[in-house]
Amino acid sequence: MHIPDGFIDLPTSAGYGVVAAAGLAVCVRKTADQLDEKQVPLAGLVAAFIFAVQMLNFPVAAGTSGHLLGGVLAAVLVGPYLGALCISVVLLVQSLLFADGGLSALGLNITNMALVTAFGGYATFWLLRKVLPRTRPSVVAAAGVAALLAVVLAALSFTVQYALGGTGGASATTVGRAMVGVHVLIGIGEAVITALAVSAVLASRPDLVHGARDLQPELELRPAGTPAAVS
Amino acid sequence: MGAGHVHALYVHEPGRLHPLAPQAKLVGLVLFVLAVVATPREAFWAFGVLAVLVAGVALAGGLSLRRLAGRLVIEAPFLAFALFLPFVGHGPHATVAGLSLSTPGLWGAWNIVAKGTLGVAASVVVASTTPVTQLLHGLERLHLPRVVTAIAGFMVRYLDVTTGELQRLSIARQSRGHDPRWIWQARAVAASAGTLFIRSFERGERVHLAMVARGYDGTLPLLEDQRAPARDWLACLAVPATAALIACLAWTVLR
Structure with missing residues (x-):
C-alpha cells in the first residue's frame, strides 16, 4: 500500500507532508520522555523488527498468503509514540533505500501507515481495554480488534487523500468502496496474526508488552528469609 | 516488501555520482520528484524528455539501464491499481480494442504509471550510488x-x-x-x-x-568532514532545475 509519486497531486501531498512532520515531531518529543536518547539502539531494533515482520507471509485461504503491516502490533508492544516513530523510520528507509513508496508521497504514506494505524489502532485498543475485564485474554482480543479497525482506518485515510487530490479518474466513492472492501479482508488476517503474536509475547515476556503494563504485579519488598505468601 | 538485505540497490563500482555529497543528492532527488509530479499529464513529450534525463544521469553514474529497469518491479502493486482505473472510472467512455474504457480513468492510469515510474527510477539512481551510512549522514545534515x-x-x-x-x-x-x-x-x-x-x-x-x-553517551562520533562543496550542489541541482524548466514549459508554451 505504499503510494508512489504522482498518485496524489502536489498540494495534497505537501499538506500531508506537513501533517506527517508535525505528527513525527510529537512522537520524537513524547519518546524523549518515555525512553531517553541513549536507548536509541533498542528503538532501532524495534524498527528492524517491523521491517522484518512485514516480510512475514501468513496463509489466508486455499494457499494464498498475505503479509503483516504491523502497525497495531508495534503500538501494543512498544507504545503508540515509539511505534509510530519506528514505522515512520521504516517507511523513510524503504522509500530511500528500496524506492518503495514515492518520496513526494512520504507524508501520505507516513500518515496512513504510521500515524493512523498506530494512534487509531492504539485508541481502539485502549478503549476496549477500559471496557473489557483486566485479563490477558482481553489484551489479546483488544489487539486483534484494533488491528482490524486500524487497517480499515488506513484504507479510509487513503480514500480521503484520494478525494482531496486523487489523479485517478475514478470517483472517490468507487475507490473508497473497493479499498475498504479489500482491506476488511486484509484486516481479518492482520487481526488474527496480531492477536496471536501479542499472546505469544505475553506468554514468555509479559513485561515487554506496553499495552499490558497494568497487568504486571507490583514489586513487593520482603525481608530476607521469609517465604513467598503465594507460590 | 523489498529484497532481503540492505545493499540490494547499492552498486559498488564507483561512478561519477558516487563521490557527490549525499545531502546535495537528496535535495536534488526530492526537488526532481516534485517537478515530475507537477508536470501536466497531457504533455507526453515532457515525460519523454524527463525519462531521457533520468536515463542520462544513470548512465553518467555508471549504472546499466537494465539494472534500473529491473528495480521498477517495486511499483507493480500500484500499476495493478492503475490498470483497474479505466474500468471503474466515470464517463465519458472511449472504445479501445472493443472495450469501453473511461477516458478520465485512462488519463489517471497514464498519470500514475508515468510519474510513479520516473519517481522510482530517480530514487533508484540515488540509492544505487550512495552508501547507506552516507544517506543517513546526508539526512542528518538536512536537519532531520x-x-x-x-x-x-x-x-x-x-x-x-x-x-x-x-x-x-x-x-x-x-x-x-x-x-x-x-x-x-x-x-x-x-x-x-x-x-x-x-x-x-x-x-x-x-x-x-x-x-x-564502550563509552557510548547517546552520540556517535563523526569521522569525516561533512560539508558539501558548491560544485556538488551545482551538479545535483542542475537535474531538478532542468526538470522544473520542462514542467514550466509544459504548463505554458508547449501545452
Whole structure:
C-alpha cells in the first residue's frame, strides 16, 4: 500500500507532508520522555523488527498468503509514540533505500501507515481495554480488534487523500468502496496474526508488552528469609 | 516488501555520482520528484524528455539501464491499481480494442504509471550510488531530528540480522512439516512474529549495554568532514532545475 509519486497531486501531498512532520515531531518529543536518547539502539531494533515482520507471509485461504503491516502490533508492544516513530523510520528507509513508496508521497504514506494505524489502532485498543475485564485474554482480543479497525482506518485515510487530490479518474466513492472492501479482508488476517503474536509475547515476556503494563504485579519488598505468601 | 538485505540497490563500482555529497543528492532527488509530479499529464513529450534525463544521469553514474529497469518491479502493486482505473472510472467512455474504457480513468492510469515510474527510477539512481551510512549522514545534515537518523542507522545495521533470524524461524517451521494453507492454521507464523520481537528487543538491550560499556553517551562520533562543496550542489541541482524548466514549459508554451 505504499503510494508512489504522482498518485496524489502536489498540494495534497505537501499538506500531508506537513501533517506527517508535525505528527513525527510529537512522537520524537513524547519518546524523549518515555525512553531517553541513549536507548536509541533498542528503538532501532524495534524498527528492524517491523521491517522484518512485514516480510512475514501468513496463509489466508486455499494457499494464498498475505503479509503483516504491523502497525497495531508495534503500538501494543512498544507504545503508540515509539511505534509510530519506528514505522515512520521504516517507511523513510524503504522509500530511500528500496524506492518503495514515492518520496513526494512520504507524508501520505507516513500518515496512513504510521500515524493512523498506530494512534487509531492504539485508541481502539485502549478503549476496549477500559471496557473489557483486566485479563490477558482481553489484551489479546483488544489487539486483534484494533488491528482490524486500524487497517480499515488506513484504507479510509487513503480514500480521503484520494478525494482531496486523487489523479485517478475514478470517483472517490468507487475507490473508497473497493479499498475498504479489500482491506476488511486484509484486516481479518492482520487481526488474527496480531492477536496471536501479542499472546505469544505475553506468554514468555509479559513485561515487554506496553499495552499490558497494568497487568504486571507490583514489586513487593520482603525481608530476607521469609517465604513467598503465594507460590 | 523489498529484497532481503540492505545493499540490494547499492552498486559498488564507483561512478561519477558516487563521490557527490549525499545531502546535495537528496535535495536534488526530492526537488526532481516534485517537478515530475507537477508536470501536466497531457504533455507526453515532457515525460519523454524527463525519462531521457533520468536515463542520462544513470548512465553518467555508471549504472546499466537494465539494472534500473529491473528495480521498477517495486511499483507493480500500484500499476495493478492503475490498470483497474479505466474500468471503474466515470464517463465519458472511449472504445479501445472493443472495450469501453473511461477516458478520465485512462488519463489517471497514464498519470500514475508515468510519474510513479520516473519517481522510482530517480530514487533508484540515488540509492544505487550512495552508501547507506552516507544517506543517513546526508539526512542528518538536512536537519532531520537526530533521534530519527540514529534509529534509522541502527535499523539498517541490524536489518540483515533480523531478517536472517526470520528466515531461520521459517526454515525451522518448514523442517517440522509446517505448510499452512488457511488463516486458522497460522498460529505458528504468529508465534514466530512474537519470538522475533522478543529476540529483537533483547538484542537491542544487549547492544545498548555493550555500547554503554564502550563509552557510548547517546552520540556517535563523526569521522569525516561533512560539508558539501558548491560544485556538488551545482551538479545535483542542475537535474531538478532542468526538470522544473520542462514542467514550466509544459504548463505554458508547449501545452
